[in-house]
Amino acid sequence: MTKTINDVYMQLFKRFKEAGSPQPSLEARELTAYACKVDKGRTAEWGHIYLDDATVDFANLLCDRCLDGEPLAYILNEWDFYGLTFKIDKNVLIPRSDTERLAELAIERAQKAVNPRVLDLCCGSGCIGIAVAHEVEDARVTAVDISDNAVRLSRENARANGVFSRYVALKADVRFRPQNNLGKFDVIVSNPPYVTAEEMRGLDRSVREFEPEQALYGGPDGLDFYRSICGKWGDLLVPGGLILFECGYRQATQVCAILEDNRFSGIGITEDLAGVPRIVYGENPAQEEI
Structure with missing residues (x-):
């Protein structure tokens, strides 16, 4: 029939x-x-x-x-995030609605600056940085990932969403200090790998077998990338600049402590769109040089 x-x-x-x-x-x-x-x-x-x-x-x-068990997004090779469509494959994590609040906060902060520069660390598909560039017309975004495929894919997504001229994607490992010519940024935003060793063993099959381990595992306690980013990349913020993280639902206070150890000020925790306290932020307290 x-x-x-x-x-x-x-x-x-x-x-x-x-x-x-x-x-x-x-x-x-x-x-x-x-x-x-x-x-x-x-x-x-x-x-x-x-x-x-x-x-x-x-x-x-x-x-x-x-x-x-194969995620729908990988079958379709695309997924929507913050009203935009992103091409994805198994080299990057699937953009999740939980992360849209992180992007929203980065957008709100960027809108307060003139010609803001935004640094998206562990960018994956580029969804956060591209959302910022799309919503803030004078924003310039630098995106960083250790994966060649993620860097390539984020560039493709920047082009498809009309922000390619204000988007630069670079390969780098955020566990090491950045190159010297990146300049200063008004906002640093990151959704880094934060799954602990224990949590890796209990991941749902749809995540464990299909999403890239490199983008999930954050070290034994899940905090390796927060320590590196705060200690080695934080000084790329302008005085008063804001750093924003997504973290696991039980990690917020620990990430706050890492920010405090690295002398950030105005440290706080806020909830994602599902009401889970998984966004942590802090400011660079440094003063402008006289």
Whole structure:
């Protein structure tokens, strides 16, 4: 029997719902649109477009992969963050809505400066820095990651989202001191690897088997990158400049202590969009040279 796009959507929706998916409608809609090469925003037309058997089989094959634990975002090779669409692959973490509040705070701070310079450390897909550049028209963003593939992908995303002329991506390891010619920044923002050794062993299969370990593991206590960034990159902030971190839900007070040990001021913790206290910030207390 010939099926319409809507028939396929309903079939996938039923499969996801029976499997206990928390978002069966979203997953079915995204996979249907991807498999059938149609606009996911024009679902009203789906009942009038008929498909060949190969397309129907392909949609169900994608559903099989998703139900087997492969993240939907990696199947689609893209994901939305802060109203923008980012190309992703298994070399970078999937952008998560939990991180949108971190981007929002970086945007708010950048908007207070004239021609602000923003440094995005451990940038991955580039979602945070690109969101800042997109929302703050005079912002210039430097993004850093240890992965060649992440650097390449973030450049592609900057181009696709129209901020390439104000976005520079560099390969560097934030566990070591930065090169001398980076200059000073009004904002440093980072969502670094922060999963502990114990937590790595208990990660959900969809994370453990598909997302890059290099972007997850933050050392035995998960705090290695906070220590390095605060101790070796913090002096790249202008006097009064702000550093912003995302951290694990049990790490906020420890990250605050690292900021305090490195003589940051105005240290505080705030919640992400889900109400979890996972964003830590501090200011460079240095005074302008006279």
